[in-house]
Amino acid sequence: MWIIKVNLIYFRYNNNVKNINLSKYKNEFFVVSAVFVLILTILSFNFYKSPVPHSNLADTKISLYSNKNITPNAVVTNPEFKNIAFNTDIPKPSLFSSQMAAVIRTIKSFTTSPTSEGPKEYGSWIWTPIMQMTPEYVESILSDVKADGINTIYVSVDSYLDIFVMPKGIEREKQKEIFSDILEDFIIKANYRGIAVDAEAGWQNWAEEGNTYKAFAIVNFVKDFNATHKNKFRGFQYDVEPYLLYSYQENKATVLKNFVSLVDQTEYFMNTDSLRFSVVVPDFYDEKDEFTPKFSYNGRRGYVFKHLLDILDRRPDSSIIVMSYRNFADGKDGAIEVSKNEIQTAGRGAYKTQIIIAQETGEVPPPYITFYDTPKRYFNWQIERINIAFESHSNFGGITVHYVNAFLALK
Numbered sequence: 001m002w003i004i005k006v007n008l009i010y011f012r013y014n015n016n017v018k019n020i021n022l023s024k025y026k027n028e029f030f031v032v033s034a035v036f037v038l039i040l041t042i043l044s045f046n047f048y049k050s051p052v053p054h055s056n057l058a059d060t061k062i063s064l065y066s067n068k069n070i071t072p073n074a075v076v077t078n079p080e081f082k083n084i085a086f087n088t089d090i091p092k093p094s095l096f097s098s099q100m101a102a103v104i105r106t107i108k109s110f111t112t113s114p115t116s117e118g119p120k121e122y123g124s125w126i127w128t129p130i131m132q133m134t135p136e137y138v139e140s141i142l143s144d145v146k147a148d149g150i151n152t153i154y155v156s157v158d159s160y161l162d163i164f165v166m167p168k169g170i171e172r173e174k175q176k177e178i179f180s181d182i183l184e185d186f187i188i189k190a191n192y193r194g195i196a197v198d199a200e201a202g203w204q205n206w207a208e209e210g211n212t213y214k215a216f217a218i219v220n221f222v223k224d225f226n227a228t229h230k231n232k233f234r235g236f237q238y239d240v241e242p243y244l245l246y247s248y249q250e251n252k253a254t255v256l257k258n259f260v261s262l263v264d265q266t267e268y269f270m271n272t273d274s275l276r277f278s279v280v281v282p283d284f285y286d287e288k289d290e291f292t293p294k295f296s297y298n299g300r301r302g303y304v305f306k307h308l309l310d311i312l313d314r315r316p317d318s319s320i321i322v323m324s325y326r327n328f329a330d331g332k333d334g335a336i337e338v339s340k341n342e343i344q345t346a347g348r349g350a351y352k353t354q355i356i357i358a359q360e361t362g363e364v365p366p367p368y369i370t371f372y373d374t375p376k377r378y379f380n381w382q383i384e385r386i387n388i389a390f391e392s393h394s395n396f397g398g399i400t401v402h403y404v405n406a407f408l409a410l411k
Helices: 002-014 023-044 057-061 097-112 135-145 162-165 169-193 210-227 244-251 253-271 306-313 335-348 376-390 404-409
Strands: 121-126 152-156 198-199 235-238 277-283 295-297 301-302 320-325 352-358 397-402
Touching: 057 306, 121 352, 121 404, 135 169, 135 404, 152 169, 152 277, 162 169, 162 210, 169 295, 169 306, 210 235, 210 253, 210 320, 235 253, 244 253, 253 277, 253 295, 253 306, 277 306, 301 306, 306 320, 320 335, 320 397, 352 376, 376 397, 397 404
Parallel strands: 121 152, 121 397, 152 198, 198 235, 235 277, 277 320, 320 352, 352 397
Antiparallel strands: 295 301
16 A cells, blocks of 8 residues: 555656645655665565675776876876866755655666667777877777777777867867867777777876866867767766875775766766766775775765766766776686676666676786786686676676777787
8 A cells, every 4th residue: 555655656746746735745755765665675685695795905906097098187287277177066966856766766676677778888998199090000900809899999088188288279279170080080980890989088186176177178078079070979988096096095085075076067067968978987886895985975875886876877878887807707706796796786776877897908917807918718708707697687788898909919
């Protein structure tokens, strides 16, 4: 009977029936919905095993980037641009609407059959600065990745900041035009081969005070590019790794909250733009390891991963790329175990956001987190093991490999 009452209240609220006084049901709704969610949570234990924590401190230093891959203008803080930032006047959801959204997602998780439409993502990153991409290089890279089954490329556009910081004038506009022409040529040739292209950018300090202008400049460029070019980016991706900052050890909650706020502001700035939005994260942003603290954001208390799901779920086809770096898929602390809780968390909450698992092929320590110098046959076998393990999960979005040049070097 009380389930029917919850559905009735939700139906009337959602359809704006004018003669209903919502405040009359507010207290009753909170009590009933809390009981309902509690029961569903208890039932969910039959579907999801408890996450297996791992205490591997090497994970806390995992990163996509290295200093050699990025322009200094993405790293240093330029006080000239400190006042340039996203609009922070973002409408905050009320506690009531947040509760409502959570209840609706939970109901859907038990009433909707899992679906998995279209091919899974099989992506990789290109760090080569845009101005260094010759036509021959582009042809070679795209032909090779196509042969290896890659269907998505995340191309770093951080080097646009070299143009952004130039004095305004003819030369700046000329360089921007050259930069954009190279990108459009890349997108045309990639799309011809059936490969989607996302713009990627970020550095560990981009969410910190005085540095958000970098994020704004890049996202604004990507939006403008798509608005003025026939051949467009499919999406935009952040690789901001604030856990590598010195200040992170002093105040983890503040640093992580700044990061979540940056993602929130960026999604809001994208507005009605059709760009997909993805965020790269380490594998310890969820609750299973307690490597990161809980904190409140938009009236909800939780870990970084859950806050990101709440934000990204506002945008269709969004995804979180988890750096679950291991050179073995199965067993204790393998890539499957390391990734499992993120996929289950998204599933339990009935989020639409896809979880994509990243694997490393570059020459980085320690050896067990990378497939560097391993046979490609072994690499393909482990990737297949991951795909098989998660193929039945509707939130599993695929695999991505860091990074193109190292991946292609596997023999």
